[in-house]
Amino acid sequence: MSTSSEVTIGRNGTVRVRRTLRSPLYTLISAPIVIGLLSIAPWVLPAQLSTTLTNFYILVIMATMWNLLAGYAGMVSIGQQAFVGLGAYATLYFALKGINPFVTIPLSVLVCALIAVPVNYLLFRLRGGYFSIATWVVADTAMIVIGTVAILGGGTGRLMPGLQNLSPTQTAHFSYLAAWLVALAVVVGTSLLLRSRLGLVLSSIRDNEVAARSSGANVRAARRTVFIIAAAGCGAAGAVLTISQPFVQPTSVFSLQWAAEMLFVSMIGGLGTVEGPIIGSIIFFALQQSLQQQGAWYLIIFGSVAVVVALWQPRGIWGAIRDRFHVEIVPVGHWVESSAPPRRWPRRRSAHEPTVPSESPDA
Amino acid sequence: MTWTNVVIQGILIGGFYALFACGLSLMFGVLKVINLAHGDIAVVAAYVAVFVTPRVHLPEVWAFLVVVPLFGLIGYIVQRTLIQKSIDRDPFTTLLVTFGLSVIIENLLLEIYSANGQVVNIGSLISRSWHPATIVYISYVSLSVLGVAVLVLAFLQLFLSRTGLGRLIRAVADDREAAQLSGANYRHVFGIAAAIAFATVALAGIAYGMMTQFAPTSGGVNLLFAFEAVVIGGIGSLWGTLVGGVALGVAQQIGAHINPQYQVLAGNLLFLLVLAIRPQGLFGKKTALA
Amino acid sequence: MNGALLEVRNLTVHHGQLKAVDDVSFTLNDGEVLAIIGANGAGKSTLLRTIAGLHRATSGTIAVDGKDLSKMSPHRRVQTGISLVPEGRRLFESMTLEENLLVGAYHARKGPFTIERIYELFDWMPERRRQRAWQLSGGEQQAVSIGRALVANPRILLLDELSLGLAPIVIERIYTLVPDIVANGVSILIVEQDVAQGVAMADRVHCLLEGRTSLTGVPADLTSEQIDHAYFGAELSHRPPPEAVDP
Numbered sequence: 001m002s003t004s005s006e007v008t009i010g011r012n013g014t015v016r017v018r019r020t021l022r023s024p025l026y027t028l029i030s031a032p033i034v035i036g037l038l039s040i041a042p043w044v045l046p047a048q049l050s051t052t053l054t055n056f057y058i059l060v061i062m063a064t065m066w067n068l069l070a071g072y073a074g075m076v077s078i079g080q081q082a083f084v085g086l087g088a089y090a091t092l093y094f095a096l097k098g099i100n101p102f103v104t105i106p107l108s109v110l111v112c113a114l115i116a117v118p119v120n121y122l123l124f125r126l127r128g129g130y131f132s133i134a135t136w137v138v139a140d141t142a143m144i145v146i147g148t149v150a151i152l153g154g155g156t157g158r159l160m161p162g163l164q165n166l167s168p169t170q171t172a173h174f175s176y177l178a179a180w181l182v183a184l185a186v187v188v189g190t191s192l193l194l195r196s197r198l199g200l201v202l203s204s205i206r207d208n209e210v211a212a213r214s215s216g217a218n219v220r221a222a223r224r225t226v227f228i229i230a231a232a233g234c235g236a237a238g239a240v241l242t243i244s245q246p247f248v249q250p251t252s253v254f255s256l257q258w259a260a261e262m263l264f265v266s267m268i269g270g271l272g273t274v275e276g277p278i279i280g281s282i283i284f285f286a287l288q289q290s291l292q293q294q295g296a297w298y299l300i301i302f303g304s305v306a307v308v309v310a311l312w313q314p315r316g317i318w319g320a321i322r323d324r325f326h327v328e329i330v331p332v333g334h335w336v337e338s339s340a341p342p343r344r345w346p347r348r349r350s351a352h353e354p355t356v357p358s359e360s361p362d363a
Numbered sequence: 364m365t366w367t368n369v370v371i372q373g374i375l376i377g378g379f380y381a382l383f384a385c386g387l388s389l390m391f392g393v394l395k396v397i398n399l400a401h402g403d404i405a406v407v408a409a410y411v412a413v414f415v416t417p418r419v420h421l422p423e424v425w426a427f428l429v430v431v432p433l434f435g436l437i438g439y440i441v442q443r444t445l446i447q448k449s450i451d452r453d454p455f456t457t458l459l460v461t462f463g464l465s466v467i468i469e470n471l472l473l474e475i476y477s478a479n480g481q482v483v484n485i486g487s488l489i490s491r492s493w494h495p496a497t498i499v500y501i502s503y504v505s506l507s508v509l510g511v512a513v514l515v516l517a518f519l520q521l522f523l524s525r526t527g528l529g530r531l532i533r534a535v536a537d538d539r540e541a542a543q544l545s546g547a548n549y550r551h552v553f554g555i556a557a558a559i560a561f562a563t564v565a566l567a568g569i570a571y572g573m574m575t576q577f578a579p580t581s582g583g584v585n586l587l588f589a590f591e592a593v594v595i596g597g598i599g600s601l602w603g604t605l606v607g608g609v610a611l612g613v614a615q616q617i618g619a620h621i622n623p624q625y626q627v628l629a630g631n632l633l634f635l636l637v638l639a640i641r642p643q644g645l646f647g648k649k650t651a652l653a
Numbered sequence: 654m655n656g657a658l659l660e661v662r663n664l665t666v667h668h669g670q671l672k673a674v675d676d677v678s679f680t681l682n683d684g685e686v687l688a689i690i691g692a693n694g695a696g697k698s699t700l701l702r703t704i705a706g707l708h709r710a711t712s713g714t715i716a717v718d719g720k721d722l723s724k725m726s727p728h729r730r731v732q733t734g735i736s737l738v739p740e741g742r743r744l745f746e747s748m749t750l751e752e753n754l755l756v757g758a759y760h761a762r763k764g765p766f767t768i769e770r771i772y773e774l775f776d777w778m779p780e781r782r783r784q785r786a787w788q789l790s791g792g793e794q795q796a797v798s799i800g801r802a803l804v805a806n807p808r809i810l811l812l813d814e815l816s817l818g819l820a821p822i823v824i825e826r827i828y829t830l831v832p833d834i835v836a837n838g839v840s841i842l843i844v845e846q847d848v849a850q851g852v853a854m855a856d857r858v859h860c861l862l863e864g865r866t867s868l869t870g871v872p873a874d875l876t877s878e879q880i881d882h883a884y885f886g887a888e889l890s891h892r893p894p895p896e897a898v899d900p
Contacts, residue, residue, distance in 0.1 A: 070455075074455070076455060076458045076459065078399070078462060122635065122638060122639055125638060125639075125642045126638070126642070128397065128454050128458070129391070129396070129397025129399070129454070129457075129458055130397065130590075130594070130598075132397065132399070132458055132462075133397065133399070133586075133587070133590045134638065136587065137587060137590075137591065137631055137634055137635070138635075140587060140627070140631060141628065141631040141632070141635070144624070144627060144628045144631070145628065147624070148624055148625075155624075256583065260462070260466045263459065263462060263463075264463070264466075267459060267463075295473075295474055296470040296473050296474050297470075297474065299466065299470045300467050300470045300471055300474070303463045303464075303466045303467040303470070304463075304467055306459070306463045307459075307460050307463040307464065307467070310449065310452075310456050310459045310460050310463065311445075311448050311449060311452070311456065311460065314452065314456065
């Protein structure tokens with residue numbers, strides 16, 4: 001049996017489509033172990049590490065959402081921080097109304113999803129770079145508007161109520177758990193999404209949009225759905241952010257820095273893969289921890305690496321690993337197998353390669 | 364401040380926005396590239412004017428004589444190397460690369476020069492202004508910037524419509540392949556367009572430094588305005604960019620007049636309104652749209 | 654040097670995974686008109702575009718005066734004397750008639766074709782010179798496209814599907830120019846779907862079928878049957894309809 005992008009089917013040969021590369025048993029066994037370990041982490045690890053992990057989860061959530069938008073649906077947004085901020089402020093608002101901060105998370109997600117609908121209709125009038133900058137305008141507008149609302153703290157910000165009863169350690173533990181659970185939900189949810197019919201449409205858009213359209217995929221509807229999901233996901237990240245860093249301020253939650261981090265992390269980790277944002281986030285945090293004393297240098301280095309990756313290895317780290325070694329941690333792909341003998345020169349490419357550059361000079 | 368003054372101030376700042384934006388418009392029209400680092404290039408030019416030109420014994424106010432051509436050259440080189448390489452991949456990559464460059468530039472400036480505000484020293488010129496009527500103040504600096512903006516745009520327009528090279532640029536913008544078939548080296552033409560874009564935005568950056576304080580993050584905010592000016596005026600039209608800039612400036616001043624917090628918001632709202640009602644802008648062709 | 658102006662040898666060109674041109678060879682001599690005919694999708698346009706440099710060949714050579722062009726970019730091939738009038742006219746829409754010609758003249762070689770000469774060739778042009786390209790009719794646009802290519806003073810003019818979308822009388826009028834152009838020292842490679850037109854114009858004919866050469870020769874020596882066969886690739890014989898099956 002061979003897996004390759006060109007499958008020769010003899011007269012009596014058959015074709016099978018597999019959804020996982022190796023036995024799902026590996027994932028079934030290792031996943032609970034990993035999940036279990038990470039769940040008890042705050043009681044086992046020093047507080048500093050816990051906090052770092054919390055921030056790591058938040059970044060994973062944002063990067064996974066950005067990757068869904070850009071890597072699968074082809075929309076480069078530099079305005080997702082709009083929803084991070086809106087999620088944060090929604091949480092603040094509900095907390096001010098007396099609702100338990102942790103219960104506000106799903107509420108904030110809903111708010112962001114609802115706001116995303118009209119925003120989406122406005123933004124979809126633009127394409128490419130103009131879409132991108134327009135997303136930024138939206139984020140900027142959201143920041144300014146929120147900044148004028150006095151009860152939410154205006155431009156100076158305010159403290160999240162409802163967490164004062166807990167001790168700092170308890171707050172840290174609970175916010176860790178919140179971040180961890182939301183991150184888990186987001187990653188698992190994204191994987192399930194990509195395994196679904198919508199996921200198939202998204203993968204086809206990622207690989208070749210024109211072909212996707214001509215195959216009957218409703219590209220526009222898929223994009224709309226993804227936009228709303230990404231907004232909701234970033235809203236969740238914002239909500240968790242507020243819980244873990246209870247002082248909410250417009251310039252920090254609506255900061256363009258989030259956009260930069262989401263982008264760089266997904267780019268380096270591997271656009272168009274589920275594992276990519278996670279790997280990129282790991283590298284990001286490793287770099288940030290080691291260069292902590294040097295101010296903004298970690299961002300400069302990270303940004304440079306992202307540019308280099310974009311130009312020379314656009315599939316990112318995980319993309320390169322996956323293509324070379326045919327591995328997949330999260331089973332979202334489709335692998336075609338035939339019973340024909342392997343070709344004379346085996347082509348070591350996966351069945352769903354990222355965008356193949358077209359032959360004609362103008363794309 | 365009465366409404367007349369509001370409108371006049373809006374026009375003055377609009378000229379600056381147009382100067383800032385014409386390079387963005389050109390790069391999009393010809394190369395089909397949105398340069399997300401466009402604003403940051405202007406800021407780098409301002410920093411060069413303040414910190415580097417004094418080293419060569421050139422007063423800051425004359426810095427543009429050296430900085431503008433220098434940035435033109437830099438633009439050509441950056442285009443033929445980095446940007447061309449990302450164009451060869453896909454538009455997606457150019458967005459990512461230019462955004463990455465923007466973040467790198469801003470943080471580098473932050474590391475080297477800190478977040479303190481800087482100003483381009485133009486001596487006593489900064490406080491002088493003209494009083495055509497009792498409540499109307501027109502600062503000399505803003506007026507000169509408006510004048511320079513109009514001159515540059517007129518010159519650019521003439522260049523594009525009357526010269527052979529300008530025609531080549533327009534040809535490549537219309538149909539890159541057909542231009543190649545007519546003997547044009549499109550990469551070189553791209554380089555020229557980028558050179559013009561970098562040079563004009565460098566000029567705009569220095570002008571900005573003369574009018575107000577600048578800091579490493581000033582590029583971002585001005586990119587936003589430049590983009591809004593281009594979209595309001597119409598993608599693909601130089602004079603449209605001027606009109607768009609003025610419209611944006613006036614909207615912002617009106618907003619500021621109502622409540623200082625609303626200045627940027629008013630501009631954003633105008634932009635979003637144009638997007639909702641007439642996405643191709645006031646004078647634009649329906650090219651970049653969905 | 655054996656005197657062939659343009660020599661194409663064993664040219665193979667791929668469009669993605671599709672083999673658009675399959676091992677095609679031919680020569681174009683000085684002062685000749687060669688017609689490449691074939692059905693839609695036979696690979697004719699890809700062939701011309703590859704000669705002009707817009708496509709990269711998978712294998713084979715393209716030589717002008719014995720010099721291999723394969724590594725040359727399109728704009729440099731214009732300098733060597735190749736000019737392509739592309740399929741679909743492809744004028745610069747936002748520019749005027751005269752500006753379109755001026756662009757063609759910017760990198761022109763020395764030769765008999767100046768803009769004035771083009772205005773003599775097409776006497777309707779001078780008074781329409783300031784009209785924008787999109788305001789011209791199909792036939793007029795085709796004329797401007799040819800003019801734009803001629804103004805570069807090529808030695809080899811490549812004409813890609815001139816007749817597409819044009820009325821027969823317009824096509825005829827355009828094709829009457831061909832002898833004039835040849836008389837000025839230009840050799841012509843025409844690609845045509847319209848067989849009659851192609852055969853009438855040409856000194857020699859080369860037929861493509863699914864990327865491969867199916868027939869070459871001098872028009873006088875070829876029968877219309879041979880051409881049909883080469884064009885369509887099947888015997889157009891008459892077979893009786895299949896017997897109805899008895900219930």
